Amino acid sequence: MTRTLYDKLxxxxxxCDLPDGDMLIYVDFHIMNEYTSPQAFSGLESKGLNVWRPEAHLSVIDHVNATxxxxxxDAQSKLLIDNLGKNCTTHEIAFYGLGDPRQGIEHIVVPEQGLVVPGMLIACGDSHTTTYGAFGALGFGIGTSEVEHVLATQTLRYKRxxxxxxxxxxxxxxxVTAKDIIMKVVQVIGAGGANGFAVEFSGSAIRNLNMAGRMTVCNMAVELGARAALIATDETTEKALKGHPHSGQFxxxxxxxxxxxxxxxxxxxxxxxxxxxxxxxxxxxxxQSISITAHVPSxxxxxSPKAKKALxxxxxxxxxxxxxxxxxxxxxxxxxxxxxNSRIEDLREAAKILDGRQVAKGVEAIVVPGSAMTRIKxxxxxxxSIFETSGFEWRPEAGCSMCLAMNDDIAMDGERVASSTNRNFEGRQGRGARTHLMSPAMVAAAAIAGHLVDVRNFK
Amino acid sequence: MKEKHMNTTIKGIAAPLPLANVDTDVIMPKRFLITITREGLADGTFADLRFDNTGQKRPEFILNKAPWKQANILVVGDNFGCGSSREHAVWGMRQLGINACIGTGFAGIFYDNARKNGLALPIVSSESRDTLLEYSKNKSGEEISIDIVSQTIKAGEILIPFEMDTSTQTSLIRGRDDTLDTLEYTNAIHNFETQLDDRMRVNVIK
Incomplete structure (x- = not known):
């Protein structure tokens, strides 16, 4: 009987199987952030439960902190940040908080720390946990009730x-970058086109990507509705496993x-x-995407009248x-x-476009490296210096920042943003804010031109 | 402890919300997420659809209009609940009094979060969904009912079957606590752990 990579994982x-048709699956590694975990910890406390295996969890601060x-x-954000620190102390869980040299966006920190290896099952209260599929690991996002479930049992109730x-x-x-590849896939399959599916990416264009590119592809697979994204392991994967703080463990x-x-x-x-x-x-x-050389639909x-209305x-x-x-x-x-898109490879790609050029007058340009380690590198x-010379503001702290504006980086009503992020939802970057998703190099090119522009014109 | 949260039948007024891809940022905007409790999220639910910039109710939004302001059931567009994993979206909908959402398909994390909180998500065909959208718009004020056991929606004389997997159905009917239920499998989990490949035995450096 042949099996897919997903089925093997x-x-x-x-x-074991459960009587209601679900199965219980074991979670090798679990990551938490400050905004989807508080109610999970209070759930444990109200039920008088302990954390099953504290050393299998990592907590980071990334969503609400200023960069x-x-x-x-503000005080309310500080409450969330302090709350996670306190919960981790109580339950003896590793905590990479603000000021820690390992702090950063969870999905940037984990590979950088060498905490993902092929064959693992990784859960996190964040939809972009699909990122780890780039390593041949099964990663997926969960809700807060499930965070509580993993903390208490190291397992999840799961449907294949x-x-x-x-x-x-x-x-x-x-x-053409990894970002363009995944945006094309989302365009072809549609925003809910992979609901209920685990998606495996294959083909030479995927094989040719480095690990950063593969992570970008798997990261945004959730925008198709995919609950898991996978890429088979190869020499590129194997090379990426060496030389990180946790590499010796695996x-x-x-x-x-x-x-x-x-x-x-x-x-x-x-x-x-x-x-x-x-x-x-x-x-x-x-x-809802088009090629940079194309026109907005009419x-x-x-x-269908429904589609016309949606447009x-x-x-x-x-x-x-x-x-x-x-x-x-x-x-x-x-x-x-x-x-x-805030890994070192992304910053290098953007810097190639910015080198020797200036951000257009009137454009506010911001870059937030994905982790403290990425920034230092x-x-x-x-x-x-390339970013700053061109007119970009280089943020000294890592975090999700303007991707979801759950911090002080909020776009104003009507403000139009060229963004290397993953969601262009109404209100995502601030109430009334207008988001255009694209690759980091395309954002850099747009910053210079002052309008969206074809990065291929920048030699 | 979670409350027992579901009867086998949900009855009430249904409101049509035909937009496709309603994401969890729209269901629960981020400014309501800076909290460490589950409570107090009713006002945040669909906030930017319900209220304008000055906090005034938008009279044109369906849940602000009679009779739909009494609605406890939504008939929704494709791919409802996409985007972020935030369970706050489901908590808020429940706190706003929503007991069920009828659609053609839901984003996976939202679907699982709903089950954990007694929000029923019957899945119907596109044609049936459109029928229910029309019904809820035109027969405003007439209650519909959703029978979780027989997996049937009744809207006037119209009977519509819906899909729901067994574990979700069981969960809704029993209103159980998954965490406590799973702890009954403590031995099985321990046994699994003893066979675990050493390579997977993560020990995060503090």
Whole structure:
């Protein structure tokens, strides 16, 4: 019987079947942040329960903290930050808080610490936990009640997903990044198109990506509705496992975490890598994207009245005209950061575009490195000075910042942001804020031009 | 301890909310998330749809209009609950008095969060959903009922079957506490741990 990589990972973690049809699966490693964990800890306390295996958890501060300084920006945020610290002390859980040299965005910190290895099952109260699929590990987001469940039992009640394989065949062209690949996949499959599925990415365009790129792809798979994203292990994965603080704990024996050659998937999608262009979103759902050389859709492009109405609503919120060219969209703000695109590789790509150029007058440009370690590395490589010379503000602290504006980095009503983040939802970056998703290099190019622009024009 | 939260039938007025891809940022905007409790989230639920910038109710929003302001059931667009894992979205909907959401499909984390909090999410075909959207819009004020056991929605003379997996159905009916239930499997978990590959035995450096 052939099995997919996903099925192998589920089978390897199955503790037992449950009478109601679910199964119990074992969680090797669990990550917490300050905003989806407080009620889980209070749940434990009210039920008089202990943490099952404290050493299998890591807590970080990333969502609510300010990135201009090491402080919380207000008393309420400080309450959340202090609360997580206190809970970790009580339950003897590792805590990388503000000021800790290992602090940063959870999905940046974990690989940097060497805490993800192929074959693991990782849960976190954050939807972008799909990121770890880049390592052939099964990572997925959970709600706060499930955070409590993992703390108390080291397991989750689980239903096996259906499987989907997305194959990106052929090489991508110059200027097309991992971000463009996943945005293309979201565009083709749709925002809810993978609800109920675990998605495995394959094909030469995926194989050719470095680990940072693979993480970007798996990270945004949740925007398809995928509850898990996976990429088979290979030499690239193996190389990435060495040299991190936790690497000594996990002796990698070179075993392959891959789907069997004849494994059958419930659904298959194939996309031509050569056809992918740098993309931008024009609407308020991550699947509303177009090539940078294209135009915003018009009502005449749609048949159904429902789709026409949805278009109208998105364009009204975004302040755009039907048929407007992508490159005519003028921006107020450029933001590089988030768990999708704030790794050292992302900063290098953006810096290549910025080197020797100036941010357009009137554009506020901000870069928030994903972790303290990433920032220090970037500074040592001279990236900070490239960003700052070009007119970008280089933030001294790591965090989610303007990706979700749960801190003091909030876009104003009507403010238009070119953003290297993952969600362009209404109100995501602030009430009334208008988000255009794109790759970090495309954000850098937009910052220089003052409007959305084709990064391929920047040599 | 969680309350017992569900009868086998949910009855009430249904409000149509046909927008597709209603995400958890829209259901519970982030400014309401800076909290360490589950309570006090009713006002935050759909806040930017319900209220304008000055905090005044938007008269055109369905849940601000009679009779739908009494609604305890929503009929929703495709892919409701997508985006962030925040369970606050479900807590808020429950605190606002919503007992069920009928749709064609829901984002996975939202679906699991709903089950944990007694929010029923019957899944119906697109045609049935559109029928219910029309019904809830035109037959305003007439109650519909959702029978969790027989998996049927009754709207006037219309009977619509819905999908719900067994464990979710059981969970809704029993209103059980998953954490305490799972602790009955303590031996099985210990046994699994003894066979665990050393490579997976994470010990996070403090």
């Amino acid at each position: 589920v089978d390897a973690h199955k503790v 201009r300084s090491v402080e919380a920006h 997903m259906k499987t989907m394989r997305v194959t990106i065949n052929g090489d991508t062209t110059l200027g 002796e990698f024996k070179g075993e392959k975490w891959v789907s069997d050659p004849n494994a059958i998937f419930d659904h298959e999608v194939t996309i031509s890598g050569a056809d992918i262009e740098p993309l931008i979103t024009w609407g308020t759902s991550p699947d 009502a005449q492009d749609y048949v 109208e609503r998105s364009l009204e919120y975004m302040g755009l005209d039907e048929g407007q060219s992508a490159q005519s969209i003028v921006i107020d703000t450029a933001f590089i950061g988030s768990c999708t 970037a500074e040592a490589e001279g990236l900070r």
